[in-house]
Amino acid sequence: MAKRPSRLKSTRANSLPALLGAIRPRLFAFLLDWTSWGYVAYAVMFLINRYWFVRYVNFYGTLTLPTWGWPLVVLSTLELVVLSHAFGHSIGLSLFGLKLLTYSHRFPTAWDRISRYLWWHAAVLLLPVSLWRSGRECFLLHDVRSKTCMVPLAEVKDELPVTRPRPWYLTNRGLMAVALIGLTFWVGWQATQINLERLFSRAPKSAYLWKALVTPDFKHLAMPDPELKDSIMGGMLESIFMALLATIFGGLIAFPLSFLGARNIMGFSPLGWLIFTLARAFFNIFRSIESILWAVVFAVWVGFGPFAGVLALTIHTIAALGKLYSEQVESIDPGPLEAIAATGARRWQVVLYGVIPQIIPSYLAFSLYRWDINVRMSTVIALVGGGGIGRILFYYKGQVGRLSNAWNQVGAVVVAIVAVIWLLDYISGRVREKII
């Protein structure tokens, strides 16, 4: 019998947090695998519903599980996780670098695995008792009874016998990954109602659309449309100015906020941590809602028009630039800061003379980049009443059927958008190269 690895007997985590830290990879691997099996269960139910239930049982309905169905699904996925952990190498285990080995670091026999699998059911009930009872890494009941343990692979790599790596299609995790991707593809194809037949059969019908779009009608490029009271160039200018103002307002507000969202400025005191967390949470929450949805709210607030668009773009810009800026603040060179702090400067002086000179160029570059994005966004924000070139685009789109050349006019607007965005992209790219 080889010597028992030292860490199994001696490493005693006395406190509960340390203990939880020790079994954290096991827990995460378990949860990840449970999620993936739950996903498989969902996909199977989706496909049953799509191919069998809706077609043969009830055309209108959706298959819903009976009340006892949900616990059954939960339990069966749980069993699948435990089985895959005891008998193979699941995705979660390989992602968190765990391997099932005996105490003597040999590969477990089939009997070990079965015993581990069976004892697990008792172990999960006794989990709190085990946590309280003993503080070793391999302390759970099924570990003890089957004399096996989930060992971090990185620590035991050298002790393991060298085996030929098997090709991916023979490994458990490879097959599982392929099955997951395939299943996702299948369900995705069904859920998004992809219909290639319709795409091709209606292609000739959409030909008139393409024909009109590539023969744009520039009648109202500079001459205002009498009904709309605006020209394409006027709308374009409105879009560019909307984006410009949103970038300026957003940048001005994001600038002070970015220091609050930077770890190295806020320090590790409880108050600093609180402000840091609040600032970062603000950035993340407001960034995750697209500006076009903000425009819906602001259209109610200040009425339809470009100002609502400016405000919507500003909100999103504050959050996006705040995050970029504060990451930039975090990555500054601490040398000058320490030098200035050593002269006895106060914290705001350190920020003013040490931090700001370092971040100005990248702030400018990020703001230019943001302006670019804002111009792109401002071309569509009119959809919900935000003003800009989109107003003209959607106006002509709405005239389809009334005006014979409506699609040609749409084509002209699209050409103008492409030209302006391409030009801005080029200029801002060149300028950013120069700044950084």
Next chain:
Amino acid sequence: MKDRYYAGFMQEKPRWMRSLADLRGRLFVFITDAIALIYLWTMVSYCWNTFVFQTKSFVTLPWWVMLLVVIEAAALWENFGVSIGMKLLGLRLTSADGSGPSMGDRALRYLTWHFSGLPLVGVVAAKDGQAWHDRLSGLRVVGAEDVETERYPWYRRSWSIALLVLLIVTLVAAMLVTRVDFVKFFTGAPKTGRIWRAFLSPEWSLLGDGIRLLIVTVFMAFMATLFGVICAVPLSFLAARNLTQGLIGRTVYTIVRGAMSITRSIEPIIWAIIFVVWVRVGAFPGVLALFVHSVADLTKLYSERLESIDPGPVEAIRATGANKLQVIIYGIIPQILNPYLSFTLYRWDINVRMATIIGIVGGGGIGQRLYQYTKLWRWSEAGLLMLLIMIVVWAMDYTSSRLRARLG
């Protein structure tokens, strides 16, 4: 370039080439200044019209008046100061002996400038490459680093004053064009009280439906990204400058790059409008719109990465007598695999965001329902859907940035 053509038998470029470059510089300076002044004129007109006549118009005087004034002003500016165009090219006006030009010389150059418009072409043929107004006034334009001038503070340099004026006029005009109204911003706030209250009490009975829609949305992004990657990977090889050589290669490169950059400039929502007409309302047009935009975006990102690969391994493998396919498989792919994966994750992240709003034009997913609720002013339902969107987008953002950090 220089080595290939002139090494050994010619010390520098022929005179006419230098003169042509000089002429191009002069034109660049003049056109830049003229554009800046036309822009200034138009924006000032707009402000003037708004404040004085309360009309929204960019025109005050006839266009030929503007053109005359702009041309004269540009000439004055270039002769009596350092214009923006001159600053951009790093040019200064100086007399032949190198001293600072006097006011009289400047005035002479400005006056004679009017008569040398056509002879400017003669610059190409002239021996010293000087135009008439240069010769008559004895002044010439040289690089800024050749003249030693004292540094003035910013308020005494005409180009920095001009930039400041341009900035202020742009800001004022932008506020007027976009009808910025801070009074309304503060007085209108109570109108949204109902919305915020409804957001705070979301309609939880919609949770099941919302999750189902959310799943569709995530699948839309997944399918668009998957198909996008399948198309963008081969296209990126055609759009990389270092891999497309020869006449055919260059043509393919130009066509692919041009098409992709046009496609990328059009927002997915606009694509969705087109595809809704094509394949009818539903999640499918949304997938197609995201797919088209993803292909263009990914091709650009991928091919830029391809252009910056290390040529060493590629040449080493080529030296062993490998064919083109083997060079790609063993020399290029190992270098680009991780960046490609990380770009794909990034794009998936963007696609999830976009998929949440593409429904506004009938592209399916959670956005379609959300937009319907906001139109009906049912903010409690909208609030729940927004909450779901927030959670999913945040989770995607977090996981994808963690994974990308791992991929490096």
